[in-house]
Amino acid sequence: MSKAPIGVFDSGVGGLTVLRALIAQLPREHFVYLGDTARLPYGTKSPQTVARYSLQAAEALADYGVKCLVIACNTASSVGLPTIRERIENVPVIGVIEPGAQAACGASRTGNIAVIATEGTVRGGAYQQAILRIRPDARVNAAPAPLFVALAEEGLHEGPIANDIATHYLRPMFSPSDAGASVPDTLVLGCTHFPMLAGAIRRAVGAKVQIVDSAATTAASVDAQLREAGLTRTEGGEGLVRLLATDGRERFASVGSRFLERAITPDEVELVDL
Ligand code: DGL
16 A cells, blocks of 8 residues: 555646655655646636536546545645545545645744735635634735736746736735734745745745745645555655646646756656546
């Protein structure tokens, strides 16, 4: 069983930032990554549609005999997790919201926490609820930053356009016009694409704000759960990574290479139907 792969799912290539953290944390594990590139973005779709797509993707990954399933998409985690957990039996299912909320609560001194995410994730309130469950005294302010997704995919994550858009989204929270308003000390990057814009985001919020994303904490959580269940792959060398997409092998390879920080060739990407 320990040789079985870990399934990782996202709406597209964004979850490769989470896969990168998982490989760094668990280099001996085998991974099957599925990006639902035919149907992205999830962030602008209704919760019902995202939940349906996410369940189909999770079921497809379960057919690969995965020992654990990581929902590496914030939008999918925010609406799909309970149903996926109910329907995919005997396989631990880990989303990115809870680990991200934990990281934020650990990093924040004042309890004043800002979250940026897709429209769907902000609307559903999953981060706000997860943070308040851990830290009931927290003040959480969440805002959508949808253009960051396109900037990251277009490779425009650095430079004047990225800086302007980061300022546009973040100034209302971090430099409020009301001088008496309190400013968050922590910012959660609640979308898989946003770590790609870390430089522009840092410039917009200033040096003192703690910026957290869920990739590393999710990887640590997967590691802990596998250990607890005795499912860690302890023998053998580096694990294998299998990449699946529902459309566009070339685009998955070219855009995904930046997210995974290693070259992906189109031949490596297998097309699947959900
Ligand atoms: N992966 C999505 C997320 O983390 C962002 C891209 C999309 O909207 O599908 O919310």
